[in-house]
Amino acid sequence: MTDIQVLHVSSYDKKGGAARAMTRLHAGFTGSDIDSRVLVQIKQGTNSSVIGRDSTVGSALSHARYYINHLPLLPVYLRGGNITGKFTPVWLPDGIGNNAEIERADLIHLHWVAGYLEPGTLVEIDSPLVWTLHDMWPITGGCHYNQECDKFAMTTGCGACPQLDSEAPNDLARRQFKRKRDAWRDCEIHFIAPSEWMADRVRESTLFESPDVTVIPNAINTDFYSPVSRQSACRRFDLPAGKRVLMFGALNSTTDDRKGYTELVEALEFIAAHNDTDDFCIAIFGAEGPLSKDSVLQKFETKNLGFLTDDELVSAYSAADIVVVPSKVESFGQTASEAMACGTPVAAFDTSGLRDIVDHKQTGFLAPPNTPTALAEGIRWLCDDTNRLKTLGENARYRAVRQFSTDVVIAQHQRLYRRLLKD
Numbered sequence: 516m517t518d519i520q521v522l523h524v525s526s527y528d529k530k531g532g533a534a535r536a537m538t539r540l541h542a543g544f545t546g547s548d549i550d551s552r553v554l555v556q557i558k559q560g561t562n563s564s565v566i567g568r569d570s571t572v573g574s575a576l577s578h579a580r581y582y583i584n585h586l587p588l589l590p591v592y593l594r595g596g597n598i599t600g601k602f603t604p605v606w607l608p609d610g611i612g613n614n615a616e617i618e619r620a621d622l623i624h625l626h627w628v629a630g631y632l633e634p635g636t637l638v639e640i641d642s643p644l645v646w647t648l649h650d651m652w653p654i655t656g657g658c659h660y661n662q663e664c665d666k667f668a669m670t671t672g673c674g675a676c677p678q679l680d681s682e683a684p685n686d687l688a689r690r691q692f693k694r695k696r697d698a699w700r701d702c703e704i705h706f707i708a709p710s711e712w713m714a715d716r717v718r719e720s721t722l723f724e725s726p727d728v729t730v731i732p733n734a735i736n737t738d739f740y741s742p743v744s745r746q747s748a749c750r751r752f753d754l755p756a757g758k759r760v761l762m763f764g765a766l767n768s769t770t771d772d773r774k775g776y777t778e779l780v781e782a783l784e785f786i787a788a789h790n791d792t793d794d795f796c797i798a799i800f801g802a803e804g805p806l807s808k809d810s811v812l813q814k815f816e817t818k819n820l821g822f823l824t825d826d827e828l829v830s831a832y833s834a835a836d837i838v839v840v841p842s843k844v845e846s847f848g849q850t851a852s853e854a855m856a857c858g859t860p861v862a863a864f865d866t867s868g869l870r871d872i873v874d875h876k877q878t879g880f881l882a883p884p885n886t887p888t889a890l891a892e893g894i895r896w897l898c899d900d901t902n903r904l905k906t907l908g909e910n911a912r913y914r915a916v917r918q919f920s921t922d923v924v925i926a927q928h929q930r931l932y933r934r935l936l937k938d
Contacts (some may be wrong), residue, residue, distance in 0.1 A: 518550040519932055520618035524611065526631040528567070529559035531766060532849050533627035533649035533887065536709075536733040541565075543734055543921040549929065554616050556609075556631040557581070558711070566616055580607060584630050587687055591679055598921050600771065602657045602678050603629040603688060606913055612639035622932055627652075634698035638822065643935045645730075647707040650846050654720035656688030656695075659774065660844050661716075672696065676723050684910040696722050707849035707928075710868035729931055733847050734858055734924035737916045738771035740829055742858035742908075748834035751827075752820055755796050759898050762859075764800035764820070765842075765850055769807075773839030773862070781887035782841065784811045786894065794898075799832060832857035836904060837879075837897050840869060841890060852919045855879070855911035860904060862893045872919075878911040 527534040537553070541564070544551040551564070557577045568577050587604040606908055609632055611617060615930040617640060625632070637644060644756040650659040656673030658664075665687075666673045674689035675682050699722065706728045708714035714728045749756040761838025765774045783797065791816045799806060800820040806812055823831055831840060838854035840863040847868040851861045855872065861879035863869045865887075880893030897904055917923070 518548050519936065520550045520619060520621045521552070521932065522554075522616050522622075523553045523624045523626060523631070524628055525553065525626040526556045526628055527557045527559065528553060528557075528565045530557070531627065536646075536649065536847075536849060537626040539734050539921070540924070543736075543925045546856070547925065547929065549925075549932065553619075554611070554614060556628075562904045568774055570801060581630055583607060594680065596680050598678060601659060602676070602688075603652060603659065604657055604691060605630060605633055609633045611843075612636045612778070613737065613930060617642070621936060625653075625685075634695045637702045637704070638698055643700065644704045645707060645931070646704050646733065647709065648713050648717065648846060649709070651713075652714055652739055653695075653706075654717055654722050656690075656692035656747055658688070658936040662844075665719075667692070668721060670721055674720055686717065692722070700725070703727075705729065705931070707931070709733050710845075710871040712870070713846045715879065729927075731924060731927045731931070732919050733849055733852065734921045735849075735852050735919045737856045737920040739825070740853050740856035740915075742831060742912065743833045745833055748830040752818060752834060754798060754800065754834050755816065758796045759794055759836045760796045760798055760834055761837050761839055761894065762798045762800070762831060762854075763839045763841070764798075764802075764823075764831070766801050767803050768799060770803050772844050775814035775843055776783075778810070778841040778843075778885065778887045778890065779839060780810050782839075782891040782894065783815065785888050785891035787811055787814045790895065798831070798835065800828075804813065828853060829857060832859050833896065835859050835887065837894060839860050839863070839890070839894065841887070843885065851879075852915055853914040856919070858912040860897055860907040860910040860911055862890060862897060864890065874910070874914060876907075878907055878914050890897075 525537045541551050541553055545878055546705050555567040568574050569870040582779050588598055589597045598716045620642055620645045629651045629652040653660050658678050664677050672692040674684045676688035706717050708730050709732050714730050717726050723886045754760050763779050769772050769776045796816045798818045800823045802858050832854045838859050840851045840861055840862050845868040854861050861873050863873050863886045865881035866884040873879040873881055880891035900919040
């Protein structure tokens with residue numbers, strides 16, 4: 516069978532969970548009938564199959580474009596608003612449509628392209644389009660998650676955006692929503708949602724009529740992400756093997772409000788009031804700067820692991836008794852799937868993409884959303900029985916291999932690609 520030429524398009528090849536998910540998918544096609552290449556706005560790695568501006572000047576221009584593209588948000592920042600990572604405008608030409616790699620590809624697979632893709636570009640592409648939704652940006656006026664605002668699902672679309680602290684109906688969110696809807700009205704885009712929750716959000720959005728959506732989880736290399744000796748893993752990070760190690764982490768884990776650090780602290784306060792804190796060690800990775808010295812963390816032995824490589828993450832997950840994922844919303848929840856692949860149960864809120872990953876009381880614990888005390892009770896339930904914790908860890912590993920392993924996810928993509936090209 517002739518190889519299918521697939522071009523993945525992403526803002527980054529390294530930065531953030533979406534880029535990592537895309538890179539893993541791209542790597543998974545090695546040796547298959549998919550000839551996979553990647554086009555990025557900002558290239559940070561050295562893989563020759565990833566195309567980006569490699570020169571110093573080209574790289575500088577790509578970074579400058581990112582900041583220039585955010586100029587429409589300047590009034591929000593001047594009013595003291597904290598909009599970083601929550602809303603992305605797009606108005607600059609992207610140069611994607613006339614790129615030679617676009618012409619070469621049989622199929623274009625979009626990933627996280629906020630701040631890179633100009634809406635009108637998709638009209639210029641003749642090849643079939645697939646778009647994996649790593650967040651909600653493709654289906655809103657610019658926010659990455661709607662934070663309980665349902666205007667993206669209204670016939671009028673976004674406007675008076677709460678994240679922009681705007682009361683104007685025809686604000687940046689409304690204008691950008693209209694640009695997307697006008698540009699994509701006649702585009703045939705097949706969406707991949709990493710979770711059932713995200714698939715439902717696509718169907719709600721009024722940007723598209725009767726969107727074509729397939730649910731495929733993010734891939735994880737379960738041969739690499741697999742359990743290692745807990746004793747050696749603990750030694751690697753100087754963690755106490757004799758205590759219950761509770762691990763929490765994400766990119767900018769303590770400063771990104773969506774990741775639930777505040778909820779974690781509240782859960783730990785409950786645990787501190789009902790348990791001996793000497794029985795626990797709190798390990799945190801991905802934090803920007805030192806941990807707070809005036810929080811409940813001071814009652815526990817606490818380790819700041821910093822930013823971790825993939826190899827270090829495997830050891831970190833293996834050292835943990837429980838990985839706590841208190842996110843308010845996730846398109847998928849890659850930290851949870853990675854931890855489970857390493858045989859570690861997960862405590863999380865029963866929300867969004869996480870409910871597709873964690874099987875309640877089988878591979879971890881799901882607490883009602885935004886209830887830190889219930890999350891704390893779940894952590895205590897997991898910790899109370901060593902044999903149960905071991906069984907749940909084994910179940911977690913089994914589920915990760917069955918549901919999220921590279922071979923399983925690659926096969927799902929191959930079937931979808933073939934169907935779209937056949938149609």
